[in-house]
Structure formats: structure tokens, C-alpha cells
Amino acid sequence: MGNRNVYLDNNAATRVDERVVRYMDRFHESDFAVASSQFSHTPGIKAKDAVEQSRETVAKSLGAGTDEIVFTSGGTESNNLALLGIARGAGETKRNRIVISAIEHFSVLHSADRLAREGYEVKKSPVDGEGFVDTEALSRLVNDRTLLVSVMHANHEVGTLQDLAAISAIAHRNGAYFHTDASYSFLQIPIDVKKTGIDLLTADANMVHGPKGTGALYIRKNVPLSKIFEGGYQEYNIRPGTENVPGIAGFGKAVEIWDAEDVRRTALLRDDLKDRLVRGIEGTLINGPQDMKKRIPNNINVSFNYIEGESVVLHLDMRGIAVITGSACFSRALQASHVLLAMGFTHERAHGSIRFSPSKYTVPEDIVYTYENVQDVVARLRELSPVGKK
Numbered sequence: 001m002g003n004r005n006v007y008l009d010n011n012a013a014t015r016v017d018e019r020v021v022r023y024m025d026r027f028h029e030s031d032f033a034v035a036s037s038q039f040s041h042t043p044g045i046k047a048k049d050a051v052e053q054s055r056e057t058v059a060k061s062l063g064a065g066t067d068e069i070v071f072t073s074g075g076t077e078s079n080n081l082a083l084l085g086i087a088r089g090a091g092e093t094k095r096n097r098i099v100i101s102a103i104e105h106f107s108v109l110h111s112a113d114r115l116a117r118e119g120y121e122v123k124k125s126p127v128d129g130e131g132f133v134d135t136e137a138l139s140r141l142v143n144d145r146t147l148l149v150s151v152m153h154a155n156h157e158v159g160t161l162q163d164l165a166a167i168s169a170i171a172h173r174n175g176a177y178f179h180t181d182a183s184y185s186f187l188q189i190p191i192d193v194k195k196t197g198i199d200l201l202t203a204d205a206n207m208v209h210g211p212k213g214t215g216a217l218y219i220r221k222n223v224p225l226s227k228i229f230e231g232g233y234q235e236y237n238i239r240p241g242t243e244n245v246p247g248i249a250g251f252g253k254a255v256e257i258w259d260a261e262d263v264r265r266t267a268l269l270r271d272d273l274k275d276r277l278v279r280g281i282e283g284t285l286i287n288g289p290q291d292m293k294k295r296i297p298n299n300i301n302v303s304f305n306y307i308e309g310e311s312v313v314l315h316l317d318m319r320g321i322a323v324i325t326g327s328a329c330f331s332r333a334l335q336a337s338h339v340l341l342a343m344g345f346t347h348e349r350a351h352g353s354i355r356f357s358p359s360k361y362t363v364p365e366d367i368v369y370t371y372e373n374v375q376d377v378v379a380r381l382r383e384l385s386p387v388g389k390k
Helices: 018-029 042-062 075-090 106-117 135-141 164-173 234-238 245-256 260-280 309-318 338-342 347-351 364-384
Strands: 069-072 097-101 121-125 146-150 177-181 200-204 215-219 284-287 300-304 353-356
Touching: 018 245, 042 069, 042 200, 042 215, 042 245, 069 075, 069 234, 075 106, 075 146, 075 177, 075 200, 075 215, 097 106, 097 135, 106 121, 121 135, 135 164, 146 164, 164 177, 260 284, 260 300, 260 364, 300 309, 309 353, 309 364, 338 347, 347 353
Parallel strands: 097 121, 097 146, 146 177, 177 200
Antiparallel strands: 069 215, 200 215, 284 300, 300 353
16 A cells, blocks of 8 residues: 555645745745834834735635734634624623534634623524534524624534525524634635625634634624733734734735635545545445535545544554544543534444545545555454454
8 A cells, every 4th residue: 555644634734835835934034023013114014014915815805895804813713702702892782692503613612601601691503414503493592682693604523514694694684793613614615705694704824725823803894893802902903912924924825826726626536535435445424414515625524333533543643644533532531522412423423433634735646545544444443343343
């Protein structure tokens, strides 16, 4: 089977594009001034120009206004700012209910938990066996006391794509705001925030071959959102702190050079791997939408009967293949994925799940190498399993 290094964990972190790295170097080496020094000297003006150029690029990609984009340190901060900021900004109001889906990222789940401790009523909308939000159940949870509905566009584990327009309509029909965490779908799936009716949207540079530590929050005009920590007046007095000029510049460059053809090619590689696994390994179960067009193009999540996912992941790592399990064991918590459990899966299936996520840097040979090694590893582990031998 040979030896290769294959990275298939792009739903966790992507390789920064070389063009982005080269562009960012400028803001580390020469134009390194603080952007808020624009009123003091020329270097500050250059830094500020880079930030505003990126703001315009990100805004355009979403159909937003430039003054509706606030840069943050990443998806987690953007999600915190969306939920906690809307609660702070709403002030005294009868609206004290927050509605989220049961399969949100921890940054949304834990922000909602914090609001619950502060007196807000938090409701979690269920999902079906493929990870789709039950819109009828959601409709019953959203009422005239609801302040915010937050449902992620694409799930980070199983890739399920939600119907944002339908969910937005439910929220707005009841006078609530709608936030979506689009960290995993941004650019991969075109989103027009105006046409879709989105009030708040989270994006993350790390997911689009941009730098880690940089994200953005789209905030529709007139949405009453307040900052959640104190400092200066940067980012429209919503996100204080010295601007990460290299990161913001790199984020803009990553968006500028994004190519839809790469998305199409990545989806074909994903589909090839899925077909090989299903055809070649008995007892392969697809987790999430069975229709690959209903999930983000670079995601496939599977479970193999009779074996645990972490065992497969560790054996593949020794063969140079980087994937991740849906189990939370690697985060020091010996529990199965909350996403898969919310979808109705058993603990055994949830613990056995593995996520494969290719990128534009993945090549067909990587897929063949991965399949051959997965097939071999699964066969070996099943030989060691009393159940698998039956």
C-alpha cells in the first residue's frame, strides 16, 4: 500500500493557501502598524486599508454591507458574540427565550447554557436521523417570547445542511432574530444573507484555507447587539482590542481567491471515498444525509459495525492518515458525540463514527490509499473483536 501522508481532517482545520501566507507576510514584516493608528501616521493608514479591503471582500461574499461585518478571533468568539451580545443588546424585554438546535457547536451550546444560568429560557429543537432540524417542532418552540433562534447551517460532524430560509421565516414570523453558525459552510455553499433573511452569521477563516485565529460576525443593520467584553472602540465599538491585521488580511485574501471548481472537485473525491467504503467494507454505515448533496461537499461520516472509531483513527494515524472520530474521547470526556446521540444513534454507533473531510489539496491517490488502509484496519480490528468474528 506504500507510504503517504494524507490529511483528511479539513472540517477541523485547513491548510493555509500559499498565496494567503505570502500576502500575510507583508503585514508581519513591513505594514505591521496598528490599524487604529490610521489618524496618526501612514503605516497605520496602510494597515487600516488592508482591514477595510478584507471587510469589503467578506461582505461581498455574503451579499452584506461592509459596515455589517465585524472581525473576531474565530468562529467560537463570533458565536459567543452573537448569543451573548444579542442578550445584552436587547435590554429590558419580555423576550427571554433562546431556541437552538440540539446539534450545535459547543460554542453555541455553552453560550446558551450561560444565558440559561442568567435567567433566560433555553429550548433545544430536535433533529431527525440525518441531522435535519424538525421545523414543526421548531415552530412550536418559537413564540412571541423568543429573542433569538440559532441554528447552524452545516453541522461540523455529519455535514447536514439546514434550510436557512425556512428557519429564518419561523423566527421572523414570531419577531425573533435569527443567527446561523456558517463556519463549516461559508463559501462552500453560497449564502446571501439578505435573501435568506439572516440577522447574524458566523464565519471562520480557518475553514477556508485562511489563518487560524480570525473570524467574522455578520450583524444586520439595526440588530441590537452589544459588545461582550471591554476595551477600545475598534470594530464599530462591538469587538474591542488591537486588530489582528495579518489575520484579517489573510482572511480577505482567502475569500478573494476562493474557487468554486475546487469545491466541485473536492465533492467528487468525497463521493469516491464514500462509494469505495460502502462497496468494499461490509457493515459500513453512513451517518448524516444519505444524499451527498444535502451535506457540505467535503464531509463524510461513517461508522463500522463491531469496532470503535478511536481504534480506527489511531491505526490510520500510524499509517500517515489523519482523520477524527465522532467520539469526544480525545477531548478528555469519555462520552459519545452529542450530535450523533441527538440524531438517535446508539452509544456504540456514535463511538464508532469517523469523519473524513478532504480539501482542494487532496488528490485521487490519497483517496485510494485511505480506502485501502481503512479496509485493512477494519478487517484486522474485527478479527480481534469477539462480535466481529461472528
